Amino acid sequence: MKAAIVHSPRDLRIEEADVAAMGPGDVKIRIRAGGICGSDLHYFLHGGFGTVRIQQPMILGHEASGEILETGAAVTQVRPGDRVAVNPSLACGHCRYCLEGKANHCLDMRFNGSAMRMPHMQGLFREIVVCAEAQAVKVAPDVPLELVAFAEPLSVCLHASRQAGSLQGKRVLVTGVGPIGALCVLVARHAGAREVVATDVTDAPLAVARQIGADLALNTASDPKALDRFGADKGHFDVVFEASGAGPALAAALTAARPGATIVQVGIGNGEMSVPMNLVVAKEITLRGTFRFHEEFAAAVHFLSSGAIDVRPLLTEIVPLSDAVRAFELAADRSRAMKVQLAL
């Protein structure tokens, strides 16, 4: 079985890897599509992010879909031949946070393609994956597997949306429209937002934002004052999804948000951000982090299967696994790429 394994920064190799043994509650999946995410890029370009660094070779990837090859004896929900999205998140199910309904904060989380624990959890950019039944979520028979591979990042954005409460009738700002920001635009539209404005510092993703329903898409690099008009009378937006992780974007969002608004911080950037806290205080802004997802994965699969959320404009190119390095380099170029996937 072939896999895309990162050894060190810029050292990504397509190598043979072993297929794990199956337990009775496991399934074996032939992966077909795998989307390259920002954290994959960080491992590839920089060997990690913040304090999380690659300490041993790791298969990348946590956005994937495929077909069931084989099922363990105790498996009941899927069968060989089923087409599935793979949920890379496996919580322990018995720590305090799991029992509080906050499985995304599990104290013993196993998340594919993450170097947070040692040994690292290997990722999904490989031909064959063995995982727990609960991680294999069946999709509609006719939905293309490359769309289904969006289930993971879409889950992240549905979870972000949940942090903001109802968006119906709300005015929403999305700062930073990379793949996550663009999915936030789609999610805001899907949740009945009245107005969706997007900002970025690059034109290409802004064009996609317009295509998927942003009422306005503004380049804050060419016009740093683009959001100023929304600051009149203490602000305009009810909800902001801050998906850039950039300090100036958050500062502009705080100016454009109305008193009592919620800003959901989706992007992290390099961890530390300089925040005009006087605006958080004076406007009583709720600045709330969002981290991964949990039950949203099933909903994401549902919306992708039904077409209620159409991610096709986000898919830049599908690249064969053998050409993974080129795929990663393309994915890293925001002027050319939104979401790049590997075909496995």
Add this chain to the structure above:
Amino acid sequence: MKAAIVHSPRDLRIEEADVAAMGPGDVKIRIRAGGICGSDLHYFLHGGFGTVRIQQPMILGHEASGEILETGAAVTQVRPGDRVAVNPSLACGHCRYCLEGKANHCLDMRFNGSAMRMPHMQGLFREIVVCAEAQAVKVAPDVPLELVAFAEPLSVCLHASRQAGSLQGKRVLVTGVGPIGALCVLVARHAGAREVVATDVTDAPLAVARQIGADLALNTASDPKALDRFGADKGHFDVVFEASGAGPALAAALTAARPGATIVQVGIGNGEMSVPMNLVVAKEITLRGTFRFHEEFAAAVHFLSSGAIDVRPLLTEIVPLSDAVRAFELAADRSRAMKVQLAL
């Protein structure tokens, strides 16, 4: 009529001032007690804070109580001789925010002792004040007026508490126990918190915090790792009142807060704060500003009148108006003073 008027940094004078004319809906109050607040100190020491600067002589003070001398023809709720707390906040009652129930965000707010608008709103450190009837809130006949003068800062903390939702049974951290932080300790106890921990960088206010019910009061200057023990298993506190406005306090609070916790930012400091946003994101913290108060003023008066909240341990000294400069210098020294009041 005498008043304490700031002309420029360190130039505070006791001078004669005119008594304003009364309208039919106004009351005339003989002020008896006035508490010195952090913003009064900022005007006195630095001529303002952030972009708010004294541009003309201004009477300081917005924490005051006194007795009604006279009432306008349309006044119905109070009568001469009534003892009242003075609410320094007067919202317009017809802007969009007033009609949304967010009067503290009024677009035309008049707030005593604030240089935010020109001409400045004169403050309450004067013998006689004329104000709208709604600003004079009757207190119980037997409660000392110096306690009633805590109604304004207590309102701020009741409003901060509201941002956090129910505190009953919760574990609460208060970072920074100046007068506002100390009132947050009292408010958290009053709201049924299960555990209240306070931190500061000075011993004197920590001693007060212990006296008023903090289970633990930790000096983070002498022991910068004092909160580290609370960071195990992703954190301990459900709610934090960050009342220091200091970056390191917020950073420590983010480490000690558990996933899904709410941190209410009460202090502003110098406006810009460096925030470890990776913790906000990874723990899905709600970081929420709180600004002044509105309907909480009546509740504050009620709790002070009934003794349900006992602020006596916070009152350091009552200084005659004639000695106002000394009062301000005492109030600025955290090793000696919690709340200093003027007697008028």
Add this chain to the structure above:
Amino acid sequence: MKAAIVHSPRDLRIEEADVAAMGPGDVKIRIRAGGICGSDLHYFLHGGFGTVRIQQPMILGHEASGEILETGAAVTQVRPGDRVAVNPSLACGHCRYCLEGKANHCLDMRFNGSAMRMPHMQGLFREIVVCAEAQAVKVAPDVPLELVAFAEPLSVCLHASRQAGSLQGKRVLVTGVGPIGALCVLVARHAGAREVVATDVTDAPLAVARQIGADLALNTASDPKALDRFGADKGHFDVVFEASGAGPALAAALTAARPGATIVQVGIGNGEMSVPMNLVVAKEITLRGTFRFHEEFAAAVHFLSSGAIDVRPLLTEIVPLSDAVRAFELAADRSRAMKVQLAL
């Protein structure tokens, strides 16, 4: 000017009426479309509902749209020729509830076509209406006025949706799909519900429910146990819009709702309902009333203008004013009619 005036049960007359004098803040509107609502029917059929009874002749109608004929000197937002939806709700703007942001609970509400106060507030089924500028909400130039006349009932349903919080990804049940229930189906779909199930006791509205996006539409008259399957494992639905006002529908909803679900009570029926409170308690159901609307009116106009909510399948017939009695009788027959409008 002609108007549809109810004098007593079954006594609805098309009569001449005077046009009111205009104040400087008023607008004069030529009404073009007026939808017949359940309360109009109650006045027509029974002379009122509950304790609200017609005590003097009253023009019916509170769902209307038209064109501005004339504007007062102080009017700034609309001009003659503008096409508008008419908001029948005019709150006082200064009572306690208005200042709490709960204008729909205004202590001095004036609501067109309602017999709640004396003299009655005359309604909108008349050729010419004079009202406050704030009641005339401009619509897109090309949206048909008959669709715009849905702004009022759509507002009711957007307000009901707000009571339930975010619907994105939720499983929603709508019991009773008359015009309000059907709009709840549309609103739930618009807000990103994952599943929408509708019930009614008549087939015709269920067919409309299917047409507008209900995943399942069940006749609980022909199959009283239709919802039983959803009661397994303590229930299935996250949110219910109870739009029938019928006790059995609420009881079935309580069985089919999962622990912690919210049931929004939209319909009133005859006021008193027998409720299996043991289910409310044992499943910790939130049973919450919803009453009219406030800021949702602008959003409703927006969604109708943009086509984001398409109400066309709900419009049964447009009947000339002269034929109003026939229109009312048609509207009262659920086997034939969903929404009937008058053309004026």
Add this chain to the structure above:
Amino acid sequence: MKAAIVHSPRDLRIEEADVAAMGPGDVKIRIRAGGICGSDLHYFLHGGFGTVRIQQPMILGHEASGEILETGAAVTQVRPGDRVAVNPSLACGHCRYCLEGKANHCLDMRFNGSAMRMPHMQGLFREIVVCAEAQAVKVAPDVPLELVAFAEPLSVCLHASRQAGSLQGKRVLVTGVGPIGALCVLVARHAGAREVVATDVTDAPLAVARQIGADLALNTASDPKALDRFGADKGHFDVVFEASGAGPALAAALTAARPGATIVQVGIGNGEMSVPMNLVVAKEITLRGTFRFHEEFAAAVHFLSSGAIDVRPLLTEIVPLSDAVRAFELAADRSRAMKVQLAL
């Protein structure tokens, strides 16, 4: 070992019973105090309530405290000699509701002294109980065990309080002040309510309500219009705890509650209640059920241990186990008894 076993209505016997075998995660407790609850009374008087009926002899009791006699090999948190409150609630820890943080809705709940499942879960009115370690919650060394036995009903009321959100500064009505209603009065005071009004149809519990801090305690049997004054201007109370399960109490509460108020339904009565739903709708009342408790048990033990909640005025009499029938008869007489306990 002796136990109080109900065989059929009015047939309660003190009999010998076997001590269960211990597993490695279990503890053996010598029960010392056991409070008689309303459901115990229902089993004793009527053989059950609603569809829950005694089908085999059952030891009653689910409010108890005692001392650890012995601990299994895997037990780490308590040791022999520890004094504990016994949590009668043992959720499965892996069903969907447990993993959503709603353990009180566990699909496989084992609750001591309940006939809901077959075989019945035996209760705590016995000299020796073997239970899971998690059910034995250590208390302070010096708190009397009869006070600790209030942990269970206090948990119920802390959970009810949670349904209402923050009570600080709120006006609270408690309808029905049996033991649960009285504990709601204490809990509302503890959570910082501004005003607490209690109603009942019997004078004796109203006297207790006054003693424990109700501002007003009204007999609605002798004065059925006692709450009418609170109905002015659409209502007065922000929060109601309806602890009577009586239709007229809920109806009066709906009249006295202000728009947007929350009514927490704590009592069940006979299941079906006639509700003036027109008031729920017109005032947008949130009527929310509350069922048992989960994490509140630890907080209840804490507040009883610290004295923050003082339940002593509620304890009518402690009766020896041998005299259990008299104890039950006393407990059933609201004119003489609030909480009756058995001494074991």
